[in-house]
Amino acid sequence: MADNFYSLSVQETMQREKTDPQGLTAAQAAERLAQYGANKLDEGKRKSTFVVFLEQFKDLLVAILAVAAIISMISGQAESTIVIFAVLILNAVLGTVQYVKAEKSLAGLKAMSTPTAKVLRDGTRIEIPSEQIVPGDMVLLEAGDMVVADGRVFENFSLKVNESSLTGESVDVEKSTEPLQAEKVALGDRKNMVFSGSLVTYGRASVIVTGTGMHTELGKIASLMNQTQQRRTPLQKSLDDFSKKLSIVIMAISAVVFLLSVFRSGMPILDSLMFAVALAVAAIPEALSSIVTIVQAVGTQKMAKQHAIIKDLKAVETLGSVSVICSDKTGTLTQNRMRVQQIYADHAMLDGKDLELANDPQRLLLKTALLASDATFDEATGASIGDPTEVALVQLGGLFGVEETTYREQHPRLKELAFDSDRKLMSTLHWIEGKATLLTKGAIDVLLQRSTHLFTSAGVVPMTDEERTEILRVNHELSEQGLRVLAFACRELPEVRGLTFDDEQDFTFIGLISMIDPPREESVQAVADAKRAGIRTVMITGDHKVTASAIAKQIGIFEDGDIAVDGTELDGMTDGELDEKLQNIAVYARVSPEHKIRIVTAWQRRGCIVSMTGDGVNDAPALKQADIGVAMGITGTEVSKDAASMILSDDNFATIVKAVVNGRSVFANIKNAIKFLLSGNMSAILCVLFTSFMMLPVPFAPVHLLFINLLTDSLPAIAIGMEPARRGLLDQKPRDPKESILNRSLLLKIFGQGLLIAVAVMLAFYSGYGAGGAALASTMAFATLTLARLFHGFNCRGRGSIFRLKFTSNPFSLLAFFAGVGLLALVLFVPALEGLFLVAPLTGEHVMQIVLLAFAPTLLIQVFKVIRDRVER
Incomplete structure (x- = not known):
């Protein structure tokens, strides 16, 4: 629904939403999502305990026993009659108790806390429960806030939002106020919108609410879940x-x-x-x-001790029949946090752990990475604040004993030019070694074009065409590995003064730092074990195809003869074409919740028992469609946990393989x-x-x-x-x-x-x-x-x-x-x-x-x- 409001005015947005009779509040949407299979559950809730008790006698075998009891009574076998009727009633009571307990358990799992939101009403800033948010409200967002409704950005102060729970992508999305043209919307550009369920990681903004409840992106996923039937x-x-x-x-x-x-x-x-x-x-x-x-039940107890929590007893034996695992990448197979991989400086490619601070270009590269960033990381607690890319840069400094806050106090930031998607650069001004120095990081194509010199161990030398070609070759090589590459440069200014965009010229190029959301250590062995057990593992992710394929190769999912497809290519396939290629597709990239359901269903058409793993809201419909859905207990959203049959309390992909062994047992x-x-x-x-x-x-x-x-x-x-x-x-x-x-x-x-x-x-x-x-x-x-x-x-x-x-x-x-x-x-x-x-x-x-x-x-x-x-x- 939110897609209809990308280019609407505030007044048009308010008018359309306020007059829509189907509008639901954000809390109602959360409730819909928490109640997976809501239609079926509502039917159960309407049943009285007595009706449930009577339903226990519907089985034909029970009817035969009842007839046997009547015949025993007619023939004068009072003892047999009493025993048979006692057995029938006891079984019915136990079945009723089990039903009621299961219903209460599900109700407990479906309970979700209602977040609050800061809104501007009648010129006054107030904080209210999200259930009271209505279309047209002005919501004020700050770093750390959970977005409680879909909305269009009205005022923006460097807002960045993590939408991984909805899209599966771990990289934060920078937002803007620029109205989008229809062709950009069609291409999936939604940078002037925020969506319910996402997290603000940087900056602040004022947002006009355009959709609540079932009219949010979250609500669309809820509709998919309600349409999906549980399988026997x-x-x-x-x-x-x-x-x-x-x-x-x-x-x-x-x-x-x-x-x-x-x-x-x-x-x-x-x-x-x-x-x-x-x-x-x-x-x-x-x-x-x-x-x-x-x-x-005994099997569930064994699995619980091995960190696999079974919500549905029937899922235990299903695990033993699983032949395909459709796994989400971000946070499931990977760690859901960026890590520095390879570094290029002073004409040398080296591993991030092998950085030599005695080397001037490498030391300056690390200094620029720390000072031209805002993230912080606490080594003791493992807590981080800021953009995942910048957190990775801060952690790189930690490997060499460089604590970012202390270092920034030694070299305070005097001025800055914040990052934006148009310039693709971020610059900060510091007083370093008695000189005003501008430190810049950003996209390699922009920064390399603006660099006139190159910093080497022999000193600063002019940037030649050969040097540019070599740097671009290295960038291409790193990108082919699925790595995200950042470029770094510096420039001396004559004095400390206010900065303009014109200052971002005539740089001295320092080097490149590449990073990736790395695989979990146990994922490689788990995928190998699954293969040994005759189970095919397929990666399904919202990330780019190149990045996903690179991770899949590292883990062992993507092998010779396999192919990767993205959502656009998948849309172009008929079901018949998908069925023909299904066996060879190891990676699905840039996919939507609808795509995930389609992939799971395609494997089920082949007669396979399919397990779907995931941790985000966008995974929930497919988790429910699968024969057994597996959610992450630590990083997983409440919605994904509610939709799943099994929850991994340690978020360890290898636990799935242990669960399969237990399921077979x-x-x-x-x-x-x-x-x-x-x-x-x-x-x-x-x-x-x-x-x-x-x-x-x-x-x-x-x-x-x-x-x-x-x-x-x-x-x-x-x-x-x-x-x-x-x-x-x-x-x-x-x-x-x-x-x-x-x-x-x-x-x-x-x-x-x-x-x-x-x-x-x-x-x-x-x-x-x-x-x-x-x-x-x-x-x-x-x-x-x-x-x-x-x-x-x-x-x-x-x-x-x-x-x-x-x-x-x-x-x-x-x-x-x-x-x-x-x-x-x-x-x-x-x-x-x-x-x-x-x-x-x-x-x-x-x-x-x-x-x-x-x-x-x-x-x-x-x-x-x-x-x-x-x-x-």
């Missing part, structure tokens, strides 16, 4: 698909069992219904959703837990089917299966979820998100292991049936199935044998086993529980048979694993 994770899709298929299979098999029982064996309808109920309860993994949530643990739960359920299903076809009594009461599924099975499954990450996870390729978690290999293992347990259980059933009838048979089958599944927990800890995994590497598995055995002992041997769980008394011989039969499947599985381990080694 691969595991969510896989489990949802599994639940639907399982529900259909359960209903179909239960119906077949019921019909066979009625028409083949002539069993009473209620007894036949009990067979169907037992099968349904056996097949439903009641604890699966809770186990998955717990395993994800979490997914492996979830997969193993699912294998454990479903193989156990498979054994129960096979037993029920077998007894149905053989016209034997039902082997388990529903209460038996609920006890196993919810208590004794849950403990080993949780322990499996706490299995430590194994070596080699980073060497694996990302998991195909289209592949179901229940692939052919896993299904075969579930069926095979379930069959082994079922055989052992049916042997115990027949032993009890022959010795004491249906009651004893059911008790021995129940006890054997429970204990066999507890033993089976050790099989599902990992691919290797228990000797390879080590018993002590996961002490929780031992605790889970003994706790499960204890619960089973209570049910079998405490008289008060015998009636509730429908168990018959057991002798010592029966107990021995149960233990041996329950251990047999695990013994066979472990023998197989030991043999396989040896073959693989």
